[in-house]
Amino acid sequence: xxxxxGRNQIQLFKPEMKERLERKKVLEKGLPHAILNDxxxxxxxxxxxxxxxxxxxxxxLVRWEHPKLGLISPGEFIPTAEDIGExxxxxxxxxxxxxxxxxxxxxxxxxxVRLSVNLSMKHIExxxxxxxxxxxxxxxxxxxxxxxxxxxxxxxxxxxxxxxxSIEKLKEMGVAVYLDDFGTGYSSLNYIMRLxxxxxxxxxLFLQKMKQDNxxxxxxxxxxxxxxxxxxxxVAEGVETKDHLHMLxxxxxxxxxxxxxxxxxxxxxxxxxxxxxxxxxxxxx
Ligand code: C2E
Ligand code: MG
Ligand code: MG
Ligand code: MG
Numbered sequence: 001x002x003x004x005x006g007r008n009q010i011q012l013f014k015p016e017m018k019e020r021l022e023r024k025k026v027l028e029k030g031l032p033h034a035i036l037n038d039x040x041x042x043x044x045x046x047x048x049x050x051x052x053x054x055x056x057x058x059x060x061l062v063r064w065e066h067p068k069l070g071l072i073s074p075g076e077f078i079p080t081a082e083d084i085g086e087x088x089x090x091x092x093x094x095x096x097x098x099x100x101x102x103x104x105x106x107x108x109x110x111x112x113v114r115l116s117v118n119l120s121m122k123h124i125e126x127x128x129x130x131x132x133x134x135x136x137x138x139x140x141x142x143x144x145x146x147x148x149x150x151x152x153x154x155x156x157x158x159x160x161x162x163x164x165x166s167i168e169k170l171k172e173m174g175v176a177v178y179l180d181d182f183g184t185g186y187s188s189l190n191y192i193m194r195l196x197x198x199x200x201x202x203x204x205l206f207l208q209k210m211k212q213d214n215x216x217x218x219x220x221x222x223x224x225x226x227x228x229x230x231x232x233x234x235v236a237e238g239v240e241t242k243d244h245l246h247m248l249x250x251x252x253x254x255x256x257x258x259x260x261x262x263x264x265x266x267x268x269x270x271x272x273x274x275x276x277x278x279x280x281x282x283x284x285x
Contacts, residue, residue: 023069024080026066026068026069027066027069027072027077027080028080028083028084030066030067031064031080031081031084031086032084032089034064034066034090035089035090035093037067039064039065039066040062040063040064040065040090040093041062041063041065042060042062042063042094042097042101042267043060043061043063043265043266043267044059044060044061044264044265044267044270045058045059045061045257045262045263045264045265045270046058046262046265046270046273046274047059047114047235047255047256047257048255048257049254049255050245050248050249050254050256051254053277054111055113055273055274055277055279056113056114057114057115058102058113058114058115058116058270058274059117059118059150059264060097060098060102060116060117060118061074061118061264062078064077078120078152081120082120082122082123087120087122087123087126088123088126088127091117091119091120091132092132092136094117095119095132095133095136096139096140098117099115099136099137099139099140099141099142099147102115102142103140103141103142105271105274106143106146108275109274109275112143112146113146113274114146114147115142115146116147116149116150117148117149118150118152118180119149119150119151119152120152121152121153124151124159124166125158125159125163128162128166129166129170130165130166130167130169130170130173133147133149133170133173133175134173143174144173144174144175145175147174147175147176148175148176148178149175149176149177149178150179150201151177151178151179151180151195152180152181153179153180153181153184153191157190160194163195164194164196167196167197168196171196171198176199177195177197177198178197178198178199178201178233179191179192179199179200179201180201181201181203181237182200182201182202183202183203183205183206183223184203184205188200192230192232197232198232198233199232199233199234200227200233200234200235201235201236201237201257202223202224202235202236202237203237203238204238204240204258205238206219206220206223207220207236207237207238207239207240207244208238208240210247217247220236220247220248220251221251224248224252224253225252233255234253234255235256235257236253236255236256237257237258238257238258238259239256239257239258239259239260239261240258240260241260244258244260245260261279262279
């Protein structure tokens, strides 16, 4: 609260603002040590193929168990990591750990699952990302053909030429590259025209607003058709209901992810689900 809180003065700092600022400071201070202190862990969310009725991929999502603040979502601390220059360090831990864990799963599975990892555009701006990924794959022994990179967009793309080259090199290695949260950023269309992508993940906001025969339904349908015409794969995110699932199936979108299939799960729980092939919602297949 500002010191001189006279009656005619504008109150500059509201208590909530102060709290938010303090929380931000605590996160900024703690993040550089979070890895060493063993405070980060990964959860995995399945991606279902409705045609083969198989979980064909899992997406690694990072979590932070802060000693004082408790569980913090990446929606809050990824932007912080980007701001304080910790994103490359953090994602090195995420990709290494995910590769190590899912490599073990795949050794025990009849058919391997793909692994999706998120990489921030901020990180991609700073690094030759194909070298970063190659390093992680070499170190862990994870096979490139089973890896998907999801580009998460938080800033406008810079270093476009270098980014295009990096993606091309990733594809040569056998790694797939998707654009995450398609349809939310102002530059989504720009990206799919310029980047040599394998596919896109349709943001869950689209599905939330989609009902049979409304304009969002038409929009999602057009996007799916367009993507298929452009030779891009489409994964629908945020599938929360049976209605969503059936509408997407009718539109020819077979790769789906969302709470209706499963929430992000702890390592062992996700492996068990992949292994058994039994889905929580029985009517899915
Ligand atoms: P994302 O990559 O688009 O991941 C999907 C997010 O939506 C996840 O939130 C997931 O828990 C949530 N979600 C999945 N299905 C549903 C659903 O049916 N309904 C609803 N309401 N939500 C659903 P989460 O785990 O909090 O992650 C948020 C974002 O944080 C991710 O969005 C991704 O952009 C970012 N993120 C997570 N891990 C990493 C990472 O290692 N690196 C980078 N750069 N970003 C990451
Ligand atoms: Mg993602
Ligand atoms: Mg997404
Ligand atoms: Mg998202």
